[in-house]
Amino acid sequence: MAKLDFGPIADTTRRAEIVALLRRAILTGQLEPGQKLNELRISEQMRVSRAPLREAMRELVQEGILTSIPYAGTFVIDVTAKDIADAYSLNKVLDDFAIELTWPQRDQRFFDELDRRHEAVKQATRALDTTRQIETALQLHGLIYEWADNSVLLETWQRLTSRLQMYFALHQRARNEPVPTEDLHETYVALLKGADMRAAQRHAREHIDDDFEELLAYARGLEKRVAKGAD
Amino acid sequence: MAKLDFGPIADTTRRAEIVALLRRAILTGQLEPGQKLNELRISEQMRVSRAPLREAMRELVQEGILTSIPYAGTFVIDVTAKDIADAYSLNKVLDDFAIELTWPQRDQRFFDELDRRHEAVKQATRALDTTRQIETALQLHGLIYEWADNSVLLETWQRLTSRLQMYFALHQRARNEPVPTEDLHETYVALLKGADMRAAQRHAREHIDDDFEELLAYARGLEKRVAKGAD
DNA sequence: CCTTGTTAGATTGTCGACAATCTGCTTGTC
DNA sequence: GACAAGCAGATTGTCGACAATCTAACAAGG
Known part of the structure; x- marks a missing residue:
């Protein structure tokens, strides 16, 4: 049998897709540094509840391109x-x-x-x-x-x-x-x-x-x- | 006036405390490599709902000490x-x-x-x-x-x-x-x-x-x- | 005029319930 | 006995609602 290796299957969670969307928006500059990410608004735009959105944002915070202040909001990192x-x-x-x-x-x-x-x-x-x-x-x-x-x-x-x-x-x-x-x-x-x-x-x-x-x-x-x- | 600088105020979110607890458990070896983290059980033990627990786990996944497989679970990383x-x-x-x-x-x-x-x-x-x-x-x-x-x-x-x-x-x-x-x-x-x-x-x-x-x-x-x- | 206390609105943090998916077992068929 | 189909239980993913907290505007007092 030929030794073909299959790639990993697609992430079929909303969370993963949200992460990809947000990351792209940030890395292309559509979301500007310092800008606040309003959870309610984004979740409505994406037709998704806040739970997976918040989890996605957590990931991006750890990834270093978002920053979070409790009870204040999550922001795109400032670039110095x-x-x-x-x-x-x-x-x-x-x-x-x-x-x-x-x-x-x-x-x-x-x-x-x-x-x-x-x-x-x-x-x-x-x-x-x-x-x-x-x-x-x-x-x-x-x-x-x-x-x-x-x-x-x-x-x-x-x-x-x-x-x-x-x-x-x-x-x-x-x-x-x-x-x-x-x-x-x-x-x-x-x-x-x-x-x-x-x-x-x-x-x-x-x-x-x-x-x-x-x-x-x-x-x-x-x-x-x-x-x-x-x- | 004396120039004393105040440190940042304590993180008063459950999420942050959960992160600290889990990290400590993992880093001290109380949670073994490869072990699965059952959300329901842990959330009950901590007297917390699954939402902040899941967000905490997301952070630790990005931190590199947990790994997650959609619909299968979140595990302590294996050490090779x-x-x-x-x-x-x-x-x-x-x-x-x-x-x-x-x-x-x-x-x-x-x-x-x-x-x-x-x-x-x-x-x-x-x-x-x-x-x-x-x-x-x-x-x-x-x-x-x-x-x-x-x-x-x-x-x-x-x-x-x-x-x-x-x-x-x-x-x-x-x-x-x-x-x-x-x-x-x-x-x-x-x-x-x-x-x-x-x-x-x-x-x-x-x-x-x-x-x-x-x-x-x-x-x-x-x-x-x-x-x-x-x- | 400045400061302090209060309040309303908006936003984030958390909860409990439901839906989607996986796993292992059972059943039926050959 | 081997194997596929299907079912039941458990677990993860997602949702909508509620609680806690912040912000800004406004009023009261000095």
Whole structure:
């Protein structure tokens, strides 16, 4: 018998779907930082009772993209320049580690997947789909974490990713520019295929620097931003 | 007027208390890995309805010490040798980073706090309080993370800590020995007070190795362990 | 004018009941 | 005896209603 492995069955709970909906709304910037999430209103919009909604919100609070104050409400996290800088510096350290772990495990399947994800980024770029471009770029970047075969590291990266995606989406929204059309990932992919691990790590660090520089400048700009209630 | 800053007010929701109770039960090993958490039974024991209990469980699932299967139940995570090894190797990387960030910020308050926590470990050791010894040792270890002034790093560490505490508690329980009476942290504390950062980092790595070696051997032993349902 | 106490409205936290789903056993058939 | 279908019990997921708490507006008093 062929050794085909089935993926996990779909989560058939309302809770899971709510989590996905809310997460997407937050990560794409449809829900702004600091904004309050009114349970009654959202539950009515989604045609769902408050119970699964509240459970979903609990999950997102632990995921780090919502924050909750008892009897006051649940809010989208505020984004400060320091948060971004913190995430950024940790990301550098984790990238280094992920590349180190992945390096000896690279094989043809890894290279194929690398190309596939790279292609997805290029496609989103051509289509001028900003949101998707951010998504695919992070997925490309995430491959080294999936390949590193360290479950704790992967989890950590996924938590970090949520915020990174949010930060980038906010940035793009603010700039309101279409999208960079050049390909920033060519060298990254090439180095991951090559033989010099140190070079790949070095490039990853610098690559991250490029991505974050603008982001930080932007974040410092809205540092004085005031959290605004919902409605 | 004196500039005294008030700490945050106590969480007065049942949910928060339930989270604390459950976490403690899991981290001290009172709830065994793989064990199922029956909502009705627990809610009756705690004299609480299922709503806040379920929300609490959602939080702990995201915290990584519970796992949930829709319509099947919520379980304490299984502990495999690989999980421990993964957490351990990541911990080494994070320690390195935390020490690097903390290093230039060390001051008298840091040293005082370091001594305070070290003292707490020694006291728990003298009292032969195993659980508390693990707790205080992790708190001592956590100081470099609190001092690093990187919120994302701190969060990551706290997530990791939950599991580490669980692993160590399980180990201690299995060995059923009182506790090592010697002081393993003397050198660690001394190096953090010293002038050689590299030496401190190197020692941290080796220090972790010592702690984990036993733990790994133990975990490999029960690798064949079968998840057992509740009741 | 500022402060303090009160009150109404809105929102979050919690509860008990019902619906959907799973599990194990029984039954019937071959 | 093996195996599928179906049923009963238990457990999780969801709902609507009620209780606890917060917020903001307003009144009373200094």
